[in-house]
Amino acid sequence: MFNKIDPKQLNFNPFSAIGDKWMLVTAGDSNKANTMTASWGGAGVLWNKNVVTCYIRPQRFTRELIDANEYFSVSFLPEEFRKQLVYCGRVSGRDEDKITGSGLTLLNDYAAPCFEEADTVLICKKIYVGELKPQGIVYPEHDEANYPAKDYHIVYIGEITEALVK
Numbered sequence: 361m362f363n364k365i366d367p368k369q370l371n372f373n374p375f376s377a378i379g380d381k382w383m384l385v386t387a388g389d390s391n392k393a394n395t396m397t398a399s400w401g402g403a404g405v406l407w408n409k410n411v412v413t414c415y416i417r418p419q420r421f422t423r424e425l426i427d428a429n430e431y432f433s434v435s436f437l438p439e440e441f442r443k444q445l446v447y448c449g450r451v452s453g454r455d456e457d458k459i460t461g462s463g464l465t466l467l468n469d470y471a472a473p474c475f476e477e478a479d480t481v482l483i484c485k486k487i488y489v490g491e492l493k494p495q496g497i498v499y500p501e502h503d504e505a506n507y508p509a510k511d512y513h514i515v516y517i518g519e520i521t522e523a524l525v526k
């Protein structure tokens with residue numbers, strides 16, 4: 361099981377953990393949960409709180425569950441679970457039960473669902489929700505490259521209420 365630690369004690373590099381290792385963003389409740397792979401996001405400080413930032417496109421099913429719940433989690437899994445991360449990043453929870461399909465073990469012991477197989481889990485209380493706006497994109501090539509469908513990411517900032525490690 362996990363040990364709860366102070367987020368400041370995390371042995372965690374957000375650039376490699378999010379960008380290379382990827383994370384599972386998970387939301388829901390004990391009746392209905394869903395997860396998706398994300399490799400864009402951040403970890404930092406806002407309003408004197410330790411926070412995680414996720415960028416979620418509006419069409420993601422996970423977005424509905426993040427919107428419907430006060431908390432979400434991000435789970436970081438060891439390399440041996442790369443296949444499951446690819447699956448959770450290709451299939452939508454609208455079409456399949458990804459919790460069952462991934463074979464991962466969902467834990468409902470915390471304020472947001474998360475995964476037993478993770479080596480690090482951050483439980484987050486949603487404190488800010490907002491859209492990236494095309495008017496704010498400084499270089500048009502970033503808009504063209506990332507938003508041909510104009511599906512601008514929604515920014516979710518969560519206060520880390522529990523940092524859990526193995």
Ligand SMILES: Cc1cc2nc3c(=O)[nH]c(=O)nc-3n(C[C@H](O)[C@H](O)[C@H](O)COP(=O)(O)O)c2cc1C
Nearest residue numbers: 396397398399400416417420421422449451452453
């Ligand atoms: C490596 C990887 C990283 C991804 N990163 C993000 C991301 O940061 N934000 C996002 O909206 N979608 C991202 N996706 C796409 C979603 O994971 C994917 O669309 C998923 O099927 C959504 O599932 P859902 O509809 O069940 O929420 C990523 C996919 C992969 C494979």
